Amino acid sequence: MDVLYWIIIAAMFVIAFIGLVYPIIPSVVFIVAGFVLYGFLFTFGHYSYLFWIIEGIFTAVLFAADYIANLLGIKRFGGSRAAIWGSTIGLLIGPFVIPVAGIILGPFVGALAGEMIVHQKDMKTAARIGIGSLIGFISGVFAKSVIQLIMIGYFLYTVL
Known part of the structure; x- marks a missing residue:
């Protein structure tokens, strides 16, 4: 069963x-679910307060990294x-509209559309901003x- x-x-x-x-x-939900599953299936005894604090900090950094990189x-x-x-919006919708390419095209097209619609930027400038979004x-x-x-x-180091 352990396997x-x-x-x-x-x-x-x-x-x-x-x-x-x-x-x-x-x-992050699936990572934490893995930690919690380990606790239920084996033991929560390996987890200290320090473990949860460190993992909580990494979780906050994970959320911040996504936002900061895009920004x-x-x-x-x-x-x-x-x-x-x-x-x-393009990142969330793109994969559903075009299953594989939408992951790349969604953020690009979304940023391009946002600049062109809201700020009436020309196509060249908006495309450059779209590339920045992709990067x-x-x-x-x-x-x-x-x-x-x-x-x-860190989880594996803690439990093994």
Whole structure:
């Protein structure tokens, strides 16, 4: 049974990594679910207050990394709040409209549309801001994957 339990816990972590590129999947929820499942299936005895504090800090950093990467990518290329909102909406809707390419095209098109509609920017400027959104998204995915690896690594260090 232990092997089956570990497979289920590992599946939670794998789903969390899938959530990095499909933002509709809440990555951090699946990571924490893996921790809690371990507690229910094995024991909560390995977890100290320090464990939960450290994992809580990493969770906050995970949320901040996503927002900050998008913000910096758009702001660096001259975008406004409209581009940030458009990028976020595009990121959520894009994968449903165009299943694979929507992950990349959604934030780009959303930021582009936000700038063109709200601030009447020309296509070239709006496209540059859209590229900034895409760079921010990719940077955020990279940063969040590192943070998630650290969270899982600390979990494994604690329980093994």
